[in-house]
Amino acid sequence: xxxxxxxxxxxxxxxxxxxxxxxxxxxxxxxxxxxxxxxxxxxxxxxxxxxxxxxxxxxxxxxxxxxxxxxxxxxxxxxxxxxxxxxxxxxxxxxxxxxxxxxxxxxxxxxxxxxxxxxxxxxxxxxxxxxxxxxxxxxxxxxxxxxxxxxxxxxxxxxxxxxxxxxxxxxxxxxxxxxxxxxxxxxxxxxxxxxxxxxxxxxxxxxxxxxxxxxxxxxxxxxxxxxxxxxxxxxxxxxxxxxxxxxxxxxxxxxxxxxxxxxxxxxxxxxxxxxxxxxxxxxxxxxxxxxxxxxxxxxxxxxxxxxxxxxxxxxxxxxxxxxxxxxxxxxxxxxxxxxxxxxxxxxxxxxxxxxxxxxxxxxxxxxxxxxxxxxxxxxxxxxxxxxxxxxxxxxxxxxxxxxxxxxxxxxxxxxxxxxxxxxxxxxxxxxxxxxxxxxxxxxxxxxxxxxxxxxxxxxxxxxxxxxxxxxxxxxxxxxxxxxxxxxxxxxxxxxxxxxxxxxxxxxxxxxxxxxxxxxxxxxxxxxxxxxxxxxxxxxxxxxxxxxxxxxxxxxxxxxxxxxxxxxxxxxxxxxxxxxxxxxxxxxxxxxxxxxxxxxxxxxxxxxxxxxxxxxxxxxxxxxxxxxxxxxxxxxxxxxxxxxxxxxxxxxxxxxxxxxxxxxxxxxxxxxxxxxxxxxxxxxxxxxxxxxxxxxxxxxxxxxxxxxxxxxxxxxxxxxxxxxxxxxxxxxxxxxxxxxxxxxxxxxxxxxxxxxxxxxxxxxxxxxxxxxxxxxxxxxxxxxxxxxxxxxxxxxxxxxxxxxxxxxxxxxxxxxxxxxxxxxxxxxxxxxxxxxxxxxxxxxxxxxxxxxxxxxxxxxxxxxxxxxxxxxxxxxxxxxxxxxxxxxxxxxxxxxxxxxxxxxxxxxxxxxxxxxxxxxxxxxxxxxxxxxxxxxxxxxxxxxxxxxxxxxxxxxxxxxxxxxxxxxxxxxxxxx
Numbered sequence: 001x002x003x004x005x006x007x008x009x010x011x012x013x014x015x016x017x018x019x020x021x022x023x024x025x026x027x028x029x030x031x032x033x034x035x036x037x038x039x040x041x042x043x044x045x046x047x048x049x050x051x052x053x054x055x056x057x058x059x060x061x062x063x064x065x066x067x068x069x070x071x072x073x074x075x076x077x078x079x080x081x082x083x084x085x086x087x088x089x090x091x092x093x094x095x096x097x098x099x100x101x102x103x104x105x106x107x108x109x110x111x112x113x114x115x116x117x118x119x120x121x122x123x124x125x126x127x128x129x130x131x132x133x134x135x136x137x138x139x140x141x142x143x144x145x146x147x148x149x150x151x152x153x154x155x156x157x158x159x160x161x162x163x164x165x166x167x168x169x170x171x172x173x174x175x176x177x178x179x180x181x182x183x184x185x186x187x188x189x190x191x192x193x194x195x196x197x198x199x200x201x202x203x204x205x206x207x208x209x210x211x212x213x214x215x216x217x218x219x220x221x222x223x224x225x226x227x228x229x230x231x232x233x234x235x236x237x238x239x240x241x242x243x244x245x246x247x248x249x250x251x252x253x254x255x256x257x258x259x260x261x262x263x264x265x266x267x268x269x270x271x272x273x274x275x276x277x278x279x280x281x282x283x284x285x286x287x288x289x290x291x292x293x294x295x296x297x298x299x300x301x302x303x304x305x306x307x308x309x310x311x312x313x314x315x316x317x318x319x320x321x322x323x324x325x326x327x328x329x330x331x332x333x334x335x336x337x338x339x340x341x342x343x344x345x346x347x348x349x350x351x352x353x354x355x356x357x358x359x360x361x362x363x364x365x366x367x368x369x370x371x372x373x374x375x376x377x378x379x380x381x382x383x384x385x386x387x388x389x390x391x392x393x394x395x396x397x398x399x400x401x402x403x404x405x406x407x408x409x410x411x412x413x414x415x416x417x418x419x420x421x422x423x424x425x426x427x428x429x430x431x432x433x434x435x436x437x438x439x440x441x442x443x444x445x446x447x448x449x450x451x452x453x454x455x456x457x458x459x460x461x462x463x464x465x466x467x468x469x470x471x472x473x474x475x476x477x478x479x480x481x482x483x484x485x486x487x488x489x490x491x492x493x494x495x496x497x498x499x500x501x502x503x504x505x506x507x508x509x510x511x512x513x514x515x516x517x518x519x520x521x522x523x524x525x526x527x528x529x530x531x532x533x534x535x536x537x538x539x540x541x542x543x544x545x546x547x548x549x550x551x552x553x554x555x556x557x558x559x560x561x562x563x564x565x566x567x568x569x570x571x572x573x574x575x576x577x578x579x580x581x582x583x584x585x586x587x588x589x590x591x592x593x594x595x596x597x598x599x600x601x602x603x604x605x606x607x608x609x610x611x612x613x614x615x616x617x618x619x620x621x622x623x624x625x626x627x628x629x630x631x632x633x634x635x636x637x638x639x640x641x642x643x644x645x646x647x648x649x650x651x652x653x654x655x656x657x658x659x660x661x662x663x664x665x666x667x668x669x670x671x672x673x674x675x676x677x678x679x680x681x682x683x684x685x686x687x688x689x690x691x692x693x694x695x696x697x698x699x700x701x702x703x704x705x706x707x708x709x710x711x712x713x714x715x716x717x718x719x720x721x722x723x724x725x726x727x728x729x730x731x732x733x734x735x736x737x738x739x740x741x742x743x744x745x746x747x748x749x750x751x752x753x754x755x756x757x758x759x760x761x762x763x764x765x766x767x768x769x770x771x772x773x774x775x776x777x778x779x780x781x782x783x784x785x786x787x788x789x790x791x792x793x794x795x796x797x798x799x800x801x802x803x804x805x806x807x808x809x810x811x812x813x814x815x816x817x818x819x820x821x822x823x824x825x826x827x828x829x830x831x832x833x834x835x836x837x838x839x840x841x842x843x844x845x846x847x848x849x850x851x852x853x854x855x856x857x858x859x860x861x862x863x864x865x866x867x868x869x870x871x872x873x874x875x876x877x878x879x880x881x882x883x884x885x886x887x888x889x890x891x892x893x894x895x896x897x898x899x900x901x902x903x904x905x906x907x908x909x910x911x912x913x914x915x916x917x918x919x920x921x922x923x924x925x926x927x928x929x930x931x932x933x934x935x936x937x938x939x940x941x942x943x944x945x946x947x948x949x950x951x952x953x954x955x956x957x958x959x960x961x962x963x964x965x966x967x968x969x970x971x972x973x974x975x
Contacts (some may be wrong), residue, residue, distance in 0.1 A: 008144050008629060013104025018136035018301065018563030019308040025143045027312045033721040035320045041283070042320035045313035046705070046882075047085040047100040049092070052220040053177050053282025055334045056080045056268040057103055058233065064263050068235055070190050071293035072121050073263050078105040079331045082268065083282045084176040084220060087126075092462055094216040094749040096170040099127040101181050101199065102287035106331040113297035114290040114307065120327050122291040125181035125199060127173060130511070131249035136301035165250060171207075177229045177268070178205035185289070186238065186246050186299045190974040194238040194246060194299060196253055198260055199231040204622040210644045218706040221273050222642040223651035223711060228269045231684075234260035247300040271334070272709075274593050283333045284323055286314035293328070341728075343409050347403035348417075348544040350556040351731035352738040353768035354659040355395030356752060357560045359535060361894045366392040366508055370737040373723065374718040377568055377901035381919070389921065390512075390894040395558050395738070397421070397505040397540055397543050401551070401729055408728045411855065414475045414503025418545040421505045423558065425482045425494045425536040426803030427853075429811040430454055431463035436757035437968055438747045440790065443677040443685055446974045450785040453811065454529055457488075460780075465492045465532060465801065475503045479777045487532040488517035494536045495560060505542075509560030514890050521887050521929045525819040526749060526810035526963040533812035536560045538802030539771050557769045559805055561752035562813045562839070564616045564741065566899045567872070568916065569838040572671035573692050574606045575734075575742035576767075581693035582674045582758060583766035595699035596709045598716075604696065605630035605639070607838075608671060613899055613916035614841035615822055616870040617831030618670065624912045633714065640712035648705055654704035660686040665827075674746045676755065680824045680966040689833055690745035735767050738863070743836050748965070750818065751839050754808045759790070759797040772799035818877060818889035819965045844868035844895060854905050867911060872956045873897060876924045879953035882960050888924040895922040 012021060031045040058078045081104045101124070106120040122328050126780060133139050135784075142162065145155035152673065156163040176374045183197035212218070223229060237258050238244045244253040273279070289298050290307045318325045362385040367378075383391055399419055401410040412419065429939055430453050437447035445451075454463055467485035472478075477499040485492055495509040514533040522528040532686035540556040556852060583589035595601055609631040612623025621627050629635065630653065639644045639653065658669035665688040677687035691697070702708055719725045747755040764770040772778070779794065789795045796804070810816035822834035822842040834842055845853075845867070852858060852866035876895045877885040889896075897918030904915045960966070 008141060010129060010463065012144065013137070013140060018140050019305040021648065022136065022143060022305050023129075023309045023312045025140075025147045026309055027316055029147055030732045031313055031316055035316065036700060041315045042318060043090070045309070047087045047102075049086040049088050049090045049097070050279065050283060051084040051086065051093070051094075051099075051217045052083050052273045053279050054084075054220075054224060054268045054271060054273055055278075055331070056082055056266060057765060058103075058264050058266050062266040065261065067193060068189055068195070068237070068261070068263055072105060073235075076108065078107045078121075080266065081282060081285065081331055082266070083285065083287070084216075086216070091213075093211070093213045096172060097210060098169050099173055099176055099179055099216075101125050101176070102285070102337050102381060104285055104287065104327075105193065106328075108293065110293060112291050113293075113294050114163070114288055114311070118291070118292060118327050121293070121591055122287045122289060123183060123197065124287050124289050125183045125197065127179045127181055128165075128169045129182045129184070129198075129252045129898040130165060131164045131167065131184050131302065133302075134248045134250050136305040136333070138162075139302060145686055147711065153267075159683060161250060174205055174207040174210070175223060177201065177220060177223050178203045178207075181231075183289075183304050184249060185907065186244075187292070188297050188299065189235070189237070190575065192246075194707045196236045196238075198234040198236065199235055199266060199340075200260075200529070202230040202232065208644075212644055212647055212706075212839060215644050215706075218302075218642060222706065222710060224268060224271050224273055226270065227505045228267060230268070231266040232262045233264040235263050235956055238258045245448055247302075249300065249302050258864050269334075275335070276593070277309070284318075284321075284328065284587050285923070286318070286325070286327065288314070293390060305811040308609060327339070341407060341409065342405065344403055344544060345409050345551070346404050347402050347406075347730060348399050348412060348542070348546070348551040348553065349402050349406075349408075349554040350402060350540055350542060351398050352395075352734040353556050353731075353765075354735065354743060355397055355507065355540065355556060355558045356393075356411050356738045357395040357507050357509040357558060358393035358563050359509045359560065360390035360392035360563060361512055362387075362389040363511070364393045366394050367652060368396045369393045370741055371722045371734055373733065373737045373740050375737070377721050380900055380902065383567065383898045384919070388894070388922075390563055390898070392508050393564065397507070397558075398730070398734065399504075399542060399553075399897060401546060408731055411727070411730070413545060414473075414499070416546070418473070419503055420471055420473040420543045421497065421499070422471045422543075423497050423505070424538040424583040424802040424825070425508060425560065426485070426538055426801070427465040427487075427532065427536045428463075428494070428803035430487065430530075430532050431460050432807035433781065434747040435754075435808065435810060438676045438749075439785065439787060440755050440758055441676050441687055443683065443687060443969070443973060446969045446972065448970065452781060452783055453527060455783065462488050463532075465494060465534075465536070466802065467494060469974075472497050472498050472499050472505070473503070475499060476501055476912070477503075479508075482536075485856075488530075490517065492532060492534060494534055505540065507540070507558045509536065510562070512893055513812075514814055521883070521927075522812065522815045522890060523886075525816050525886070525963060528811055528815060531811050533814070534560075535809070535813055536803065537805040539800075551697050554765075554768070555771055557771075557800070557805070558791060559752055561742070561806075562817055563893070563898075564839055565590055565896060566838050566841055567741075567901070568901055569614055570603075570607050570740055571743045571745060571836070571838065572611075572673065573744045574695065574740045575744050575757070576739035577693050577696060578744035579739060579763075581695040582760055582763070584695050586760040586763075587674055588760075588763075589766050592697065592699065594708050595703055597703065597841070598711045598713075600696075600699050601703045602636075602640070602712065604700070605636075609835050611834075614844040615831055615834050615871070616839040617822065617834070618837065619831060619843075619868075619870060621672070621832070626813045636712065636714065641708060642708060642710050644706065647704070650706070651704040651898055652742045654700040656893040657697060657700060658686075658691040660691055665689065667833050668962065672834065673834045674748065674835050675692060676747050677968065678746060678748055678835075678962055678966065679968045682825070683969060685973060693744075700724075705813060739767065743839055746835060748820075748835065749809050751817075753805055757806060757807075758795050760801065761791075761797050763942075769805070770799045770802045772804075776801065794843050812890060814889040814893050815886040816965075817893070818874065818886045819882075819960065819963065821874070821960070824961065824966055841873040841897070841899055841918075844873050845915060846871045846918055846921055847868075850902065850915065850917045853911060856905060856907065860910060864904075864910065866916075871918070871921070872954060873918065874955045876922055878924060878926055878957050879955050879957055880926050882931065882958050883964060884926045885955065885958060887927050887929065891927045892924045895920070895924050922923050 465485040467482040468481035612619035820835035
């Protein structure tokens with residue numbers, strides 16, 4: 001049995017071998033072993049855990065003592081790159097680790113004490129004034145005890161001073177930017193003078209313990225993103241040989257005998273240390289305390305050993321990583337240089353890449369849809385004409401000239417280019433497959449077969465409304481109508497196109513006319529045989545001549561959708577979020593290194609809060625003074641901060657969102673929306689309810705850990721219109737504005753678009769649908785849709801033709817809109833989860849209750865009750881039966897309310913400054929139902945659902961628990 005593991009064999013401690021032995025232990029044994037075991041990239045031998053790399057400068061004071069103005073300090077200003085790290089493994093916690101700073105200065109030409117020439121100079125310091133052993137020989141003994149004998153405790157027991165210093169070094173530092181650093185060893189200051197160095201932070205430290213593993217990196221990134229940080233570069237002159245030894249590294253030179261003197265300031269300007277390549281650049285740098293002018297060379301046996309060990313470690317690391325060992329001659333630029341914009345236009349691109357128009361009943365009045373993601377609220381009454389009919393929402397398309405990089409150079413319009421627009425619209429719903437379930441999820445195998453609609457109609461072309469393409473050009477071009485398409489021999493108007501005063505394209509859809517060719521009434525939510533509606537979609541193209549030359553043109557697409565009854569509201573996961581996730585997953589867009597709080601985290605919270613105006617459950621949960629109001633000023637002040645003080649708060653919020661890998665079919669996780677596989681009773685699948693995109697969840701996780709851009713400014717105002725957006729960003733902004741007001745959940749089947757948009761094969765570029773080749777004749781569909789068709793290169797999820805996007809949707813759209821509600825399982829909650837509250841409200845604040853809220857002469861309790869009382873949005877549909885409701889919706893969908901923004905009362909302590917109120921609540925007299933309701937040639941599994949109608953019955957009292965929409969798996973889920 002070994003009695004003393006720390007007895008070192010004499011052959012290991014021969015005279016003048018300390019540097020070689022330390023190289024063997026640190027580099028050959030430890031570092032090379034990690035490299036051989038597959039460490040990629042190869043790391044340093046010591047101070048392996050990186051906290052951050054920053055660029056800066058060292059500015060010397062004007063009046064430096066003459067005897068100190070040598071070497072580096074004889075310069076006025078030097079560029080610097082600084083690496084902050086800890087002497088621990090990258091996967092271990094930061095807390096109580098020894099901090100190190102490596103400073104590489106540029107602009108110091110000439111021979112170096114390391115034995116080479118170059119233009120750089122290095123300083124290496126750590127956050128303790130002394131080392132834990134005196135000499136290189138003692139360092140060999142200490143390292144031998146740990147690396148060879150595996151007995152650090154035994155060594156420390158025999159060396160109490162080393163033990164004491166190591167314990168003192170294990171101190172808490174709140175930030176690498178507020179710590180003191182010492183160079184530990186003495187250095188020459190000329191030939192006859194010796195000095196030590198220290199960095200003093202100008203910012204007082206806040207050394208609060210933090211158990212987060214990487215809190216120092218998070219803190220450094222956060223602080224430098226906000227402002228610059230400075231360190232005073234201090235020098236202590238050796239004045240007493242006895243009390244200030246040159247080769248006893250455990251001895252701190254007494255400041256009482258020689259105080260430190262400032263010679264310069266290390267300045268780290270405000271910066272993003274996560275900028276691409278910055279950390280990698282710093283990791284590639286090598287530091288050596290001997291890379292200094294001869295007049296500033298270090299002193300002592302430990303310094304002599306470090307010269308060799310650090311050089312060997314750098315050589316091993318660079319060779320393993322395939323990097324040149326030479327030190328850089330010039331610093332990496334602090335920021336990527338931006339070349340002047342190339343103004344040579346080589347192509348024209350149409351934006352938005354997907355535009356959205358919406359139907360309306362007004363024959364003449366219309367408005368242009370959102371062109372910025374956060375448009376200001378429209379004035380009261382804006383969405384209706386004088387006769388209270390819904391205006392149509394137009395999609396406006398712009399043309400931009402781009403350079404070879406795809407950067408927008410100029411907007412092209414009728415004033416500077418010749419543009420001829422062409423649009424083709426089609427509605428092919430009745431000739432396509434019915435909806436049972438999204439076909440790209442596993443649960444589709446358990447749903448009824450997806451078969452063709454109207455299978456008894458042999459002339460399939462008679463079911464497709466396919467008007468001829470329309471063209472317009474110039475300024476204020478007259479309307480060209482899509483009115484020559486037919487459904488079963490009857491002409492159907494799908495909309496029109498025109499241009500505005502600048503020559504931009506305006507696309508208008510239909511008037512919301514839905515009908516059956518045989519006079520029958522609708523009886524189900526999605527697949528009404530013999531019916532058509534007048535939504536549509538199709539390609540938007542143009543021929544563009546600019547500066548005498550024809551340009552290649554990147555086309556776009558337009559989708560004509562149902563009305564937007566909540567024009568200021570967005571779903572928690574929008575269509576833009578979904579398509580962005582598709583592009584990131586497919587590799588055509590990059591995943592952000594860090595999320596912007598304002599652009600990527602805050603919108604999620606604002607959407608949850610905003611749904612309070614269209615759903616009573618969201619009002620109680622996330623609304624004004626709700627259980628979890630994430631948008632109050634006090635809450636946002638904490639959520640927008642990356643401070644470690646709020647890490648558990650952020651993590652708690654992030655973990656509330658549904659994750660399919662963790663959560664089952666419980667309705668409790670956020671965002672309280674039904675999913676693609678929704679059924680009543682609840683389907684035993686996570687897709688019973690909706691989840692954010694994988695990208696959103698990943699960004700929330702980064703935010704929770706504090707790895708995000710702190711860019712929240714409560715006083716900032718987003719662009720109110722396109723003119724406030726920089727030219728180069730306008731194309732993407734137009735697309736985002738169009739798609740953020742479209743729903744991504746649930747695809748059951750959906751509102752504007754549905755599940756095929758999740759397929760990467762649908763796109764030619766991010767957010768831009770792939771067009772089928774000109775003259776393409778699509779294969780005839782089989783009677784039953786199978787999953788085999790999903791991957792076919794010429795299948796339905798490849799290049800698209802007019803009508804290809806909306807054909808998967810409900811026919812007519814009104815029946816699905818009237819069926820999509822909230823809180824189907826009243827035993828859980830009468831209001832949540834919900835289907836599409838952002839587009840199809842569930843419960844709303846009526847004008848009558850709003851008037852009570854605004855009457856400050858009434859009792860506060862009465863006003864608060866009125867504010868909390870949300871009425872059923874579907875109330876105008878009546879309570880006779882479900883069948884009456886969906887047919888009433890078809891006939892009078894414009895009777896239902898649009899939720900408008902209004903000013904709140906003045907007593908802000910009790911009510912919000914802005915509220916949203918339903919504009920009207922007009923009852924619909926039941927339309928007459930024909931005998932065709934009870935029986936059709938092609939049997940459907942839905943039946944008219946009746947309740948006893950009374951003058952006081954609510955539309956919500958109609959039992960819809962047996963309708964097809966919520967009975968998706970009649971035979972249960974297949975395992």
